[in-house]
Amino acid sequence: MKNITSTKEAIIDAALYLFHLKGFHAASIRDIAGRAGVNPANISYYFKNKHGLLEYCIVSYMEEYTSLMSETLARAESIGSAACMFEMVNSILHFQRKHFLSARFIFGEFSLDSNLNREILSTYLARERYHFETLIEHGIRTKAFRPVQIPVFILQLKGLLSAPLIHASYAAELLHIFSQEAYYTDQYAKQVNSFLKSSLLSGPDAKNPFLEMQALA
Incomplete structure (x- = not known):
């Protein structure tokens, strides 16, 4: 914004x-x-009106979010698919933390069957899917990633990326973990990176600790 x-x-x-x-x-x-x-x-x-305000908030957030993904994806050829995936995931987690209220509210809107969902959110979610699909396909093609069922893997990855937002109240009240804190986001990112290394990466990149460290830096 x-x-x-x-x-x-x-x-x-x-x-x-x-x-x-x-x-x-x-x-x-x-x-x-x-x-x-x-x-x-x-x-x-x-x-x-209020609907115009709502639309502005959602479009502003989703434009910045998908632009971030586009900018990261553009670097896949130069830095490699594995480094690009680490960077994209870590950037998304910190973007959500920075815009916590926007992200949490918009994720709530995802679950509603409304004209706004059909007309606006579906467009941006299709862009998000395209970026994940393109990166995973590039990684499989270059043998940086092992063959996976791409739709299933995206669903798993989306679950991990959205958990700090969907379960923010549970995390704060029962686990004393606060999704808005940079320290928590860094620790959570390490766990997501471990998932990527164990379930997606193939070859030398799977054993290269520097790729993950660069993304977290």
């Missing part, structure tokens, strides 16, 4: 907090304006 005014940014921050706390339907324009310290008319000026 770059190049936006302080008023617009305050509205977005307030909306994400209240959408996360109360849910989209329970958070009113007046609630959002009150938390942001702005006039409700400002929300109409920038976003037209």
